[in-house]
Amino acid sequence: MKIAFLTGSLEAGRDGVGDYTAALAETLAHQGHEVLVVSLNDRFAKGILSGNASFRWLRLPSALPWSNRIENARRELARFVPEWVSLQFVCYAFHPKGMVHGLAAKLAPLLTDRKLHIMFHEIWLCKESGWGWKHRMVGALQRHFIVRFVSATNPAVMHTSNATYSAVLKRAGISVDELGLFGNVPILSEPGTPWMEAQLRSVLGPAHCRDIFWLFGFFGTLHPQWPPEPLLTHLHHAAQAVGKRPVLLSIGRIGDAGLELWNRLARDYSGRFIFLRLGEQPVERISEYLGLLNCGIATTPLSILGKSGVVASMLEHGLPVIVNRDDAPGAGARDKKLDPLIIRCDEHLESRLRAGLRKGPRTPRRPLMAREFEHSLTRAARSGAPNSSPQILKLDTV
Numbered sequence: 001m002k003i004a005f006l007t008g009s010l011e012a013g014r015d016g017v018g019d020y021t022a023a024l025a026e027t028l029a030h031q032g033h034e035v036l037v038v039s040l041n042d043r044f045a046k047g048i049l050s051g052n053a054s055f056r057w058l059r060l061p062s063a064l065p066w067s068n069r070i071e072n073a074r075r076e077l078a079r080f081v082p083e084w085v086s087l088q089f090v091c092y093a094f095h096p097k098g099m100v101h102g103l104a105a106k107l108a109p110l111l112t113d114r115k116l117h118i119m120f121h122e123i124w125l126c127k128e129s130g131w132g133w134k135h136r137m138v139g140a141l142q143r144h145f146i147v148r149f150v151s152a153t154n155p156a157v158m159h160t161s162n163a164t165y166s167a168v169l170k171r172a173g174i175s176v177d178e179l180g181l182f183g184n185v186p187i188l189s190e191p192g193t194p195w196m197e198a199q200l201r202s203v204l205g206p207a208h209c210r211d212i213f214w215l216f217g218f219f220g221t222l223h224p225q226w227p228p229e230p231l232l233t234h235l236h237h238a239a240q241a242v243g244k245r246p247v248l249l250s251i252g253r254i255g256d257a258g259l260e261l262w263n264r265l266a267r268d269y270s271g272r273f274i275f276l277r278l279g280e281q282p283v284e285r286i287s288e289y290l291g292l293l294n295c296g297i298a299t300t301p302l303s304i305l306g307k308s309g310v311v312a313s314m315l316e317h318g319l320p321v322i323v324n325r326d327d328a329p330g331a332g333a334r335d336k337k338l339d340p341l342i343i344r345c346d347e348h349l350e351s352r353l354r355a356g357l358r359k360g361p362r363t364p365r366r367p368l369m370a371r372e373f374e375h376s377l378t379r380a381a382r383s384g385a386p387n388s389s390p391q392i393l394k395l396d397t398v
Contacts, residue, residue: 001374003028004036004082006073006110008093010059011044013280016309017121019184021088022057027370029054036080038073041094048072056080066106074109084377085110085388086117087155091124091142098124098138101145104152111388116153117377120160120169120176121307128164130225130301130325143172150174156385157376162306179373180306182366183313188287195285196292203276204247213274214239214357216322217249217293219286220310222258226299228265231324231345236272238353251278251289252310290317294357295343301325302344315341318360322349 005025009015012022018039025035035055039045045061058076060069077085087107091098104111124146125131125139150158159179160166169176201208216235239246248269254262254277266275278289290296296314298305302323305311314321324345338344341360343352 001084001377002034002036002080002082003084003086003377004038004077004080005086005088006107007037007039007088008090009042009044010037010039010057011042014044016184017088017090017093020121020181020309023182023184023366024370024373025055025057027366028374031367031370031374033374034080036076036082038076040069040073050076070106070109077110077114082114083381084115084117086119089118089120090122091146092122098142099145100142100149103145104149107153111153113387115157115377115381115385116155116388117157118150118153118155118159119179120158120165123160123165123168126168128168128303130303147172147174154386154388156387157380159373159376162304164303165307177376178306179376180365180369181309181312182364182369183316184309185283185286185290185313185317187316187362187364188284188291193288193292196288199276199278200247203274212243212245214244214246214295215249215293216246216295216297217251217289218254218297218299219250219290219314220252221255221299222250222261223255223299224257224261226261226325228269231297231322231349232265232269232273234345234349235353236269238350241350241354245274246272247274247276249276249278249289249293251281251286253280286313287317290314290319291362293319295319296321298323299325305342312365315339315360316362316364318362320357320359 005021007018007021009018010022011018013019021037025037029035037055037057039059041062042059043062045059047061048064049059051057058073060072091100094100094103124142125135126143127136131139158174158176160169160176161179161181163178166176166178200210204213235246248265250262262277281289290313296311296319298308298311298321300308300311302325305323311321318341320341320343322343322345343349
């Protein structure tokens with residue numbers, strides 16, 4: 001199968017959806033498919049960049065006019081002749097305020113007479129994602145343009161990563177299937193901990209005994225909406241009950257608001273926790289970090305946990321993950337069965353921690369998710385799924 005992916009950016013480590021797209025493309029290529037990836041609005045590219053490793057790629061800088069980018073992409077797709085075009089959709093990847101008005105008309109030369117797949121990594125701002133009413137006013141306009149975009153492009157297959165987004169999209173008349181995410185950190189063949197042990201010695205002392213510490217870790221952005229209580233009190237009480245000293249760690253880009261929150265936590269909880277921030281690190285060290293933690297902490301709400309590549313990475317490394325945000329209603333998510341490694345922050349948390357934190361198997365999910373993706377396109381093609389129609393595409397210019 002020949003598949004062309006369209007995404008916003010392809011700067012490694014700087015764009016989660018770009019990293020996901022590149023990893024999926026690489027896996028599909030290893031499974032025998034021909035793959036092209038085009039980043040259409042790449043703010044990290046200083047000029048037009050292209051290459052061909054396990055898959056072909058083209059990066060088009062956001063500094064170029066849209067007409068130039070689309071023409072370059074059109075020529076590349078014409079040479080490649082894909083059977084499918086897969087749009088990895090995040091509305092903010094194509095507009096600074098997430099307004100995709102006119103996007104179908106822009107993309108028309110790339111989609112016309114080709115089967116279209118859309119993966120909704122994000123949707124509009126809505127209460128189900130935990131946003132307040134001011135943001136939801138913007139979200140209402142985003143929703144209008146996204147619905148028009150789907151109507152205009154006539155996709156043959158659509159996916160999203162979680163039950164909440166699926167329910168919200170279906171309520172807007174957009175029927176999608178769920179396709180789970182895989183982690184964005186490869187699992188090392190051996191856990192190996194020399195770098196992490198050195199970091200721990202720097203704060204715990206050279207003669208520290210690893211067994212007396214509990215390591216609870218964040219990975220990536222620490223969202224300012226993340227509430228420290230009652231979680232940190234539960235962790236402190238459970239640690240006291242079993243004679244452990246709790247350590248809070250962070251790795252990756254934490255964000256400006258996240259850094260402010262982290263500094264506040266380090267100040268307010270300095271008597272109860274040891275704090276260690278490791279900053280941005282290569283994936284090998286992040287895998288080592290995940291392998292050494294006792295437990296991960298998610299900053300994403302439970303209702304949309306499936307959209308988090310960070311949580312997927314933790315689970316793939318066999319790491320239990322505590323989720324203490326249940327601030328979003330989560331249409332369609334309440335009845336969904338959770339991964340056994342997910343731990344809710346509820347009245348049972350302390351007893352579960354005292355009973356012991358057991359890790360699961362280290363299992364990469366990327367090959368399985370790539371096969372599910374490929375099978376969904378194959379089924380649609382066999383059922384006679386329509387190609388995108390240029391007549392419908394013209395609706396978006398109104």
